Amino acid sequence: MVPVKLLILGAQNTGKTALCVRFITKRFIGEYDHKKEVTYKCSRVVDQEAVDLEILDLTWKVNIDFYLYSVASLESSIRWADGFLLLYSITQRFSFLEVPQLKTLIDQTKQNLVVPAVLVANKADLEIGRQVTTDEGQRLAKDLRCGFRELSVAEAVLAVEAAVLQLIRLVLDQQRPLPERRSYMLTVRHALTRKLTRSKTMQW
Numbered sequence: 001m002v003p004v005k006l007l008i009l010g011a012q013n014t015g016k017t018a019l020c021v022r023f024i025t026k027r028f029i030g031e032y033d034h035k036k037e038v039t040y041k042c043s044r045v046v047d048q049e050a051v052d053l054e055i056l057d058l059t060w061k062v063n064i065d066f067y068l069y070s071v072a073s074l075e076s077s078i079r080w081a082d083g084f085l086l087l088y089s090i091t092q093r094f095s096f097l098e099v100p101q102l103k104t105l106i107d108q109t110k111q112n113l114v115v116p117a118v119l120v121a122n123k124a125d126l127e128i129g130r131q132v133t134t135d136e137g138q139r140l141a142k143d144l145r146c147g148f149r150e151l152s153v154a155e156a157v158l159a160v161e162a163a164v165l166q167l168i169r170l171v172l173d174q175q176r177p178l179p180e181r182r183s184y185m186l187t188v189r190h191a192l193t194r195k196l197t198r199s200k201t202m203q204w
């Protein structure tokens with residue numbers, strides 16, 4: 001069994017608990033008790049690899065003033081985790097605007113070149129209340145070097161499964177020796193493409 005530890009972060013009311021419960025139980029439950037910090041545990045087989053999964057859903061609220069809360073405690077949860085689900089709601093623009101701050105804290109704490117992370121735009125079923133476009137979400141994910149999924153935890157169990165599996169794959173990829181990593185291979189490919197393009201331009 002390969003242990004994989006994920007931390008779910010995002011502003012209040014974005015659907016963090018709903019997503020965890022949906023992934024673990026396949027059910028959507030409207031309201032939750034937020035008093036307790038919960039670590040959800042399960043096992044899954046991902047690409048023929050047996051994974052012992054833990055997902056941590058924190059109790060305290062991460063909002064625009066999250067520095068007012070215990071940053072030390074947040075940093076310790078970040079250090080514990082191998083991968084990150086960063087959630088915002090398409091109906092709460094402020095939750096989208098908080099994401100870069102969170103990602104910066106993760107990058108500073110982890111100090112890795114590549115941090116496995118997937119940006120999740122939740123509540124896609126509430127189109128009428130949309131405040132963040134899909135395009136904006138995609139651009140932010142690219143800037144922050146994260147995967148991106150827009151979905152509705154309420155309506156799409158398969159999309160939730162796909163988002164978490166994408167993150168697990170990124171974590172597993174990072175645990176492989178350097179030359180076997182997809183991210184490493186992509187970096188090498190981009191560097192070679194850039195070099196080739198430059199040398200062609202110079203010849204011309």
Ligand SMILES: Nc1nc2c(ncn2[C@@H]2O[C@H](COP(=O)(O)OP(=O)(O)OP(=O)(O)O)[C@@H](O)[C@H]2O)c(=O)[nH]1
Nearest residue numbers: 011012013014015016017018030034123152153154
């Ligand atoms: N329409 C809709 N509502 C959702 C969706 N996901 C979650 N919700 C609702 O959004 C509210 C907040 O969901 P939670 O899972 O409690 O959100 P949270 O981020 O864990 O909240 P905090 O722990 O308070 O930060 C609940 O009323 C959920 O039923 C979704 O995809 N669509």
